[in-house]
Amino acid sequence: MIKKFIHQFASPKTYLFQVDRAYPYIFYASLFVYIGSLFWGLFLTSEDFVQGNSYRIIYLHVPASFISQSLYLAMAFASAIFLIWKVKLSAYLVKSIAPIGAVTTFIALVSGSIWGIPTWGTWWAWDARIISTLILFIMYLGLISLHDSFTDYEKADKFLAILVIVGSVNIPIIKMSVEWWSTLHQTASITVTEKPAIDASMLYPLFGSIIGFSGIVFCLVILSSKLQILLREKNKSWVKDYV
Amino acid sequence: MKAVRKKRLVTVLVLLLTSGLGSMLIIKALDSNLDFFFTPSEIFKDELPDNKRIKVGGMVLENSVTRDGTNIIFKITDYKESIQVEFDGIVPDLFKEGSGVVVLGYLDNEILKAEKVLAKHDENYMPPSLDIEK
Numbered sequence: 504m505i506k507k508f509i510h511q512f513a514s515p516k517t518y519l520f521q522v523d524r525a526y527p528y529i530f531y532a533s534l535f536v537y538i539g540s541l542f543w544g545l546f547l548t549s550e551d552f553v554q555g556n557s558y559r560i561i562y563l564h565v566p567a568s569f570i571s572q573s574l575y576l577a578m579a580f581a582s583a584i585f586l587i588w589k590v591k592l593s594a595y596l597v598k599s600i601a602p603i604g605a606v607t608t609f610i611a612l613v614s615g616s617i618w619g620i621p622t623w624g625t626w627w628a629w630d631a632r633i634i635s636t637l638i639l640f641i642m643y644l645g646l647i648s649l650h651d652s653f654t655d656y657e658k659a660d661k662f663l664a665i666l667v668i669v670g671s672v673n674i675p676i677i678k679m680s681v682e683w684w685s686t687l688h689q690t691a692s693i694t695v696t697e698k699p700a701i702d703a704s705m706l707y708p709l710f711g712s713i714i715g716f717s718g719i720v721f722c723l724v725i726l727s728s729k730l731q732i733l734l735r736e737k738n739k740s741w742v743k744d745y746v
Numbered sequence: 747m748k749a750v751r752k753k754r755l756v757t758v759l760v761l762l763l764t765s766g767l768g769s770m771l772i773i774k775a776l777d778s779n780l781d782f783f784f785t786p787s788e789i790f791k792d793e794l795p796d797n798k799r800i801k802v803g804g805m806v807l808e809n810s811v812t813r814d815g816t817n818i819i820f821k822i823t824d825y826k827e828s829i830q831v832e833f834d835g836i837v838p839d840l841f842k843e844g845s846g847v848v849v850l851g852y853l854d855n856e857i858l859k860a861e862k863v864l865a866k867h868d869e870n871y872m873p874p875s876l877d878i879e880k
Contacts, residue, residue, distance in 0.1 A: 548873070549873030549874065549875065550873070550874065551871050551872065551873070551874075552871075552872055552873065552874040552876070553840060553845070553867055553870075554840065554867060554871075555839075558871055561871075583758050586754055586757070586758050587751050587754045587755045587758060588751060621838075621839065622838070622839075622840055622865060622867055623838065623840075623864045623865055623866070623867075624837070624838030624840075624841075624862075624863065624864045624865055625862070625864055628782065628864070629782070630782045631780050631781075631782065665761065668758060668761050668762055668765070669761060669765040670765075671762070671765075672762075672765050672766050672769045673769075676769070676773070683773075683780075684778075684780045684781045684782065685781045685782055685783055685785070685803060686781075686782050687782050687783075687803075687848055687864060687866055689866070689867060689868050689869045690868075690869045691869060692869040692870070692871060700868075700869045700870045700871070701869075701870070701871040701872070702871060702872035702873060702876060704873060705871050705872075705873075
């Protein structure tokens with residue numbers, strides 16, 4: 504049963520028709536959740552006892568940072584599936600996630616810079632967390648240009664997948680950078696093992712903003728993968744019917 | 747799992763392992779060079795040379811801040827050692843006694859002449875009213 508479902512879903516055609524139906528719902532629900540959380544976080548919660556109002560950029564910075572790393576993990580996962588099982592759809596997904604990952608990492612870097620000005624007193628520091636995130640951004644750009652530099656799609660997909668897996672070591676480095684080295688960036692407020700270091704009144708809108716933002720980005724990935732499928736399968740008869 | 751897929755799975759795992767091992771060695775080699783700042787204890791332990799730009803991080807020692815116009819003198823501490831800092835300029839809003847700072851400057855007779863003062867903040871967030879209750 505499950506095997507049959509996976510096999511069906513792995514077909515670009517079934518995937519496309521399924522996500523086509525689902526994504527408007529996901530998009531509007533996520534948009535509603537994100538705007539609601541932003542309103543909650545910006546207007547209904549109190550200011551912070553140290554940072555005053557400037558901490559409120561957390562409702563953009565944390566979701567963007569979270570999703571930029573999650574997207575990379577998703578790419579690594581899809582790359583492994585592609586290399587082992589040769590599922591074409593996962594190669595399309597790797598390629599379509601890369602530019603969105605680059606954009607969210609850029610948002611994380613810029614929002615971090617904006618946050619740094621009033622709190623740290625600088626918009627940039629050569630700090631382990633910031634450098635590793637910058638590497639993530641450059642890696643996303645590198646992956647995009649690597650794929651584009653091949654004329655042969657088969658080769659491009661393969662090399663892209665290999666490089667994605669090699670680069671995935673950066674994700675635990677980003678995560679642990681604030682623990683391993685003395686950094687200007689503070690350590691994580693929300694961890695699996697401990698009670699959150701952020702008060703509940705700020706935590707709930709933060710969770711909401713993470714869920715909402717991730718949902719919106721998820722829809723962008725769907726749209727981007729749709730484009731990738733239509734582009735790569737353009738000679739198939741169902742694509743001609745669809746377009 | 748088919749033999750050919752098993753082989754590819756092993757290839758992927760080896761790829762992950764070698765790149766992980768490689769970066770671990772690089773990180774090990776860089777070790778403390780990736781630290782953004784020294785702590786006051788490290789400065790006295792390593793006997794860093796004068797007139798070399800360094801970054802020192804720690805807490806602003808309570809009751810150590812004296813201001814004279816834009817001149818500000820304070821001590822940063824890691825609660826083991828502390829070091830005197832002299833700075834002429836504007837400190838960030840988050841700068842206060844008992845909070846974290848990173849100072850960029852150079853040593854001059856065990857005094858840190860600061861060129862830039864950055865404020866560090868920790869991972870705790872709460873409304874001010876809760877802080878008063880505590």
